[in-house]
Amino acid sequence: MIIETHQLLMFIAAGWLLNLTPGPDVLYIVSNALRSGTRAGIVAGLGITTGCFVHIFAAAVGVGALLAASATAFTVLKWVGAAYLLWMGVRMLFAKASGDGGSGAAIAAAQAAPAAAVSLRSVFMGGFWTNVLNPKVAIFFLAFVPQFIAPGTDSKALAFVLLGVLFNLNAIPVNVGWALAAGWMARRVGAVQRGMHWLDRIAGAMFIGFGLKLAFSDRPAP
Template structure:
């Protein structure tokens, strides 16, 4: 067995609690699910989890250390992420109530939501640095390849995140469906989402390593 059972239990518990803790990703899932529905929220979740694969690989291969040691690399990535969040805020404010909650979403629109989740996640350098600090705490040289251990822990973290975020999406989708019975509700939710994206963009832009 690659990891002792008590280590796995501790890691899974910590991962689930971290996924539940308010942050840019689960807030993003919450707002998208409330405004668009549970299924679009799950596609966003899939995108975010795909982004976590990138961060896991970065830690396993040592690339994440670059963002920890290079202020320039850190700043470039975070400003790209902040600009993208501002773009999402613009789209939310612009959309108003033009897209109905029960509107049919094409496969392309689901793909766009999936892609949006990926881009939002990978342009947050804090995730790579977090993984760089968090994952190695549960590794042990006695258990074999450190690279393999990082990949396995990252995979477990992704599963925990997917379960938690999907649950958030399902609950938020139902709340959004109830909220949208008011004809002005979607416009209000889009404005709220736009405000949240703006705040997240500012938070990311002014964050430090």
């Protein structure tokens, strides 16, 4: 048996709690849903989930172990990931600085013509790369998932993949919930729409903070 029933329930509960915790992923989903509607938030979540799948399969074949053991490999990917978060933050911080109506106007346009208001592909890829370029996601899976694999399991790599996939699938309803909540706020709360001009600035500053935190973080002890 890969995992005992009570351990499985604990694994699912822990996964939900971790995915409910605000961080770069939640911020990315919420900011896109507020700015461009629920569909954009859901697509952002799917991009994040796809990026997590990359780490799950990479960890299963040893890439994650390499990142955990090699300071050089971790540092290279860490700086690439930090640079990407900083780039996203700067882009959001200075978005629509020319005073073209702000994000509130963008929401109104999205409601009138959602297909043309936002590139869902760019939203998806943004979520994807936010995860793929963060080595701490790989380290997280290496540290978290094995705790729930039964000691007598024959194929621990297969067990790792199955539990990683389960963790990711369990994250989807949480991510959709964040997108639905943010989309509801964008549609019904006028103050949120009027304040959307500042959302990009706040989100951009937070992404810059996440990027700096990643850039100056140490490699976790093996």
